[in-house]
Amino acid sequence: DAKTTQPPSMDCAEGRAANLPCNHSTISGNEYVYWYRQIHSQGPQYIIHGLKNNETNEMASLIITEDRKSSTLILPHATLRDTAVYYCIVRGSNTNAGKSTFGDGTTLTVKP
Amino acid sequence: DTGVSQDPRHKITKRGQNVTFRCDPISEHNRLYWYRQTLGQGPEFLTYFQNEAQLEKSRLLSDRFSAERPKGSFSTLEIQRTEQGDSAMYLCASSGDSMRGYTFGSGTRLTVV
Numbered sequence: 001d002a003k004t005t006q007p008p009s010m011d012c013a014e015g016r017a018a019n020l021p022c023n024h025s026t027i028s029g030n031e032y033v034y035w036y037r038q039i040h041s042q043g044p045q046y047i048i049h050g051l052k053n054n055e056t057n058e059m060a061s062l063i064i065t066e067d068r069k070s071s072t073l074i075l076p077h078a079t080l081r082d083t084a085v086y087y088c089i090v091r092g093s094n095t096n097a098g099k100s101t102f103g104d105g106t107t108l109t110v111k112p
Numbered sequence: 113d114t115g116v117s118q119d120p121r122h123k124i125t126k127r128g129q130n131v132t133f134r135c136d137p138i139s140e141h142n143r144l145y146w147y148r149q150t151l152g153q154g155p156e157f158l159t160y161f162q163n164e165a166q167l168e169k170s171r172l173l174s175d176r177f178s179a180e181r182p183k184g185s186f187s188t189l190e191i192q193r194t195e196q197g198d199s200a201m202y203l204c205a206s207s208g209d210s211m212r213g214y215t216f217g218s219g220t221r222l223t224v225v
Contacts (some may be wrong), residue, residue: 034213043116043203044155046213087154099145099168100214102154 004088006106012082014112018075022088025069031092033064034100035073037084044087044102047073078110114138116217118204124223125194132190133220137206144187145214146179147203148172155203161187194224 005023012018024033032051036044048055048062050071055062061074075082087105117136125131137144142163147155158177159169163184173179176194181187191198201221205214 032211036213043205043216043218044214046215049211049213085154099157099160101157102147104152104154 003101004090004103006086006088006103008104009107009109011109011111012075012078014080014110015077018078018082018108018110020073020075020086020088020106020108021070022073023070024088024090027068027090028092031090033062033068033071034089034091035060035062036087036089036102037082038087038105039081039084047086078108080110080112082108083110084108116204116206116215118202118217118220120220121218122221122223124225127196127224128193130190130192131194131222132188133202133204133222135187135189135204135206135217137186137204138208138215139185141206141208141215142184143207144181145205145207146187146189147205149201149203149219150199158189158202191222194222196224198222199224 032049034049035047038044047059048057050062050064064071085105085107087102089100091100119134144161146158148158149155157170158173159179161181164181176192179189201219203219205216207214
């Protein structure tokens with residue numbers, strides 16, 4: 001699985017959009033980008049995934065660059081409850097692709 | 113869908129003792145994963161099952177660690193002769209045939225004293 005690079009920490013004002021970047025320059029053509037978040041003392045929570053098209057769900061939007069070497073997770077109206085560690089990972093498209101490899105993520109702090 | 117359940121939530125044990133953790137995945141999920149997480153770090157992969165078959169093990173999983181998934185349902189992770197370095201959160205996750213991400217449990221926090 002390709003490795004990802006994320007900033008260790010970011011701040012965001014409550015009510016504003018939070019834009020979390022991720023670099024995955026060695027991503028392969030069949031690898032998806034996944035985002036999870038982890039609130040203190042809980043297990044990670046799946047947020048969204050995508051291959052090359054932008055994706056949106058009730059939690060967030062995922063913007064993937066045309067060359068697929070980077071992506072941005074967007075939380076459109078951040079709340080204090082969005083304070084968490086956000087992990088970006090890449091994983092093969094084969095459903096037998098095995099494990100997902102987590103880095104250290106980005107700690108997002110939403111401030112009032 | 114009751115989610116992924118892990119038991120116990122917390123375990124304190126003396127060094128040298130054996131411990132066993134249980135994970136109950138989402139019933140229709142055929143894949144089950146164990147991860148370990150220490151403070152300030154992301155989850156580290158330990159092992160993965162597809163149905164009852166253990167398909168991959170990390171080199172982190174020393175001979176003192178063993179995992180099983182009999183009948184492809186619940187899974188157990190056993191640590192023998194625990195060491196202080198085993199203190200961590202042990203996370204279980206499951207997934208199905210779709211490309212949707214994993215569903216994680218709340219984890220078992222192990223403290224070895």
